[in-house]
Amino acid sequence: MQKDKELHHLNTVKSGQWIRIVSVPQGVLKAQFVRLGIHEGEKVKCLDRLPGGTIVLQKHRQHIAVGSQLAKQIIISLCIDKGMHHD
């Protein structure tokens, strides 16, 4: 598996890019992310990056909107490979 190890903030990703979550803010927000299935090490797709920086993440069939201020606090790495299958 090829991965770009360079770290970025989530607000900088483009629509359609696959990313791996490196870190999310601590506390209640982290708990909420984990509940929704977005935790450190998880690979997800940036479904949309809206003007203003709001990000819509896709994990399998689930879509999660992340406000731009929050996206700035999330560290990710870009994935070169795709593929997100259950099996």
Add this chain to the structure above:
Amino acid sequence: MTDSGEENRKKHVEKHIHFDSSFIEKENRKGSIVLAGNPNVGKSLIFNELSGMNVEVSNYPGTTVEVIKGNYRVYNVYDTPGIYGVSSFNDEERVARDVILNADIIINVVDGVHLERDLFLTQQLIDMGKRLVVLVNFMDEVKRHQIEIDLQRLSKFLGVPVIPIIAIEKIGFDRLDEAIAEACEGTQREETHTILHSMLKMVGTQAEALLIMEGDEYISQKHAVEPGNHRDEIYIERRNRVNYIISQIIKDVSTKKRFTDLLSRWTIRPITGIPIFIFTLYLSYLFVGKFVAQDVVSFTEVQIGHNHWEPWIRSLITEYIPAASWWNNILVGDFGIITMTTTYLLFLLLPLVIAFYASLSLMEDSGYLPRLATMVDSTLNKIGLNGRAIIPLILGFGCVTSATITTRLLSSEREKTIATALLQFAIPCSAQIAVIAALLAGAGFLPMLVYTITILSVLIAIGTILNKTLKGESTPLLLDLPPMRLPRINNVMRKTMFRSYNFMKEASGWFFVGALAVGLAQSTGVLEFLTRGLKPLTTGWLQLPAEAATAFVMGVVRRDFGAAGLYHLSLSPMQITVALVTITLFVPCIASLMVMMKERGLKEGFIIWIGTWIVAFAIGGIVSHIVL
């Protein structure tokens, strides 16, 4: 438990801080079934199937969250708000937590298309040691999406019965009895199980022990113990377990794009989302603004209220209290608390509020509202709000009073203050919009443009100033976007009725208080005094006829009274613009003021109220000196 163990426990229990042991505990002598699940998974349909028509809807003490109770055979059945996990992050979770803690059996409804998200709660309920059965809903969609789920293996992994259903078609409902009978405690990690059991002596139940380990402050305080700091580990462990289960039981082979996925993206992206928003608003306007505000209300307010109710009650009261008396005026006079307020509340406001809540529930149940919140998030960030604030702001165009109550769904006091101020300053309610639209339509395009630009500029300016000056930061948006689906009419009606009832219950008293205050002001000459006092400002600064002052003072009572008072004045098109700008920015109606004082406190409410006087006349005057 040994005798000494029991004694220790009793001693420990005596030390507990006991809160008002919720109404659930008192009710549960029969044993209880609780429906739990993520938002929009179809819990209510199963609840309706179990409990039939005989249900009680009540506000959970201290919150605006509804708890619905019914009966099924020997059980009380409770429907809970949709949650992603059991904890105390918001009111919905706190209510669901308390109901779940007192449950004997939990029916956990999950969405077959979103098992990965939903099973986190399922596993948490299992970790709480509750007797559980899992109903996997939307099996028709699972098939359409070509998802293959091995339910037998899922049941083995979880250690509880798993039953496929299609709630909307009642498929699988014949197995509900079996499900309830077979509900059992599921499979916990051995390590978790051991730790939880070791805590039983101190806290009584495994469920509360788990919540304490997960750092739930309320439950910890209840048992006088320190909240645990293992939440992150437990959550990640649970999430990994769910991910593993999913990897073993699901084959998702479809790559086909569905229309709802496309629609979802269209609603979020501004280029398509803004036209969709405008179209949605137009449809809402046709329903609320045209059909209900004009046709229905003209019948209820004029025919029932003015023509039947008011003359009847006036003659009845006048039989006992002389017509010329002070009391008669207060009760059934122009601003009578029995005449005007009842007509206003029941025959004008109630139909409007029902229509508005129905539109809102439709938008909510279709999955549109969270997408709208996503689209407008970055725009609202600039005025210190996040996307969720679009809900009270839209509702404000219906009734500012109900919208002010709805600001409770915002996460921080800062956001509540900003949203309340915007509502009170710059959002005209539906009663006022009707009059404003009629006057502006007659005035022409340029006045309409000046009016719109002015009001929008004030809205942006107030939001920006408050965002820059209020301490703290607004909470960021983190929103699960549920799938877009056709709303279920029963659910929409149930929500609408509950919210309308709740609004009437909360606001009615304040309308009566407001009417009484105005009645007293009229009887004592204060109203006349205010009108006279405003006249120089009206003629000199706003360059309007002296009579416009009466319209402004009437606006203190009801916003539409103020705007309607301008009908009879002979004003030039630009004078109409000045008058409407002033009256839109001017004080909210008296009921709205009262609710604002209750929600935001006397001091903040009063500052906003005075602020509206200053801003309305300042901006009105500036516009007047530019355009006249």
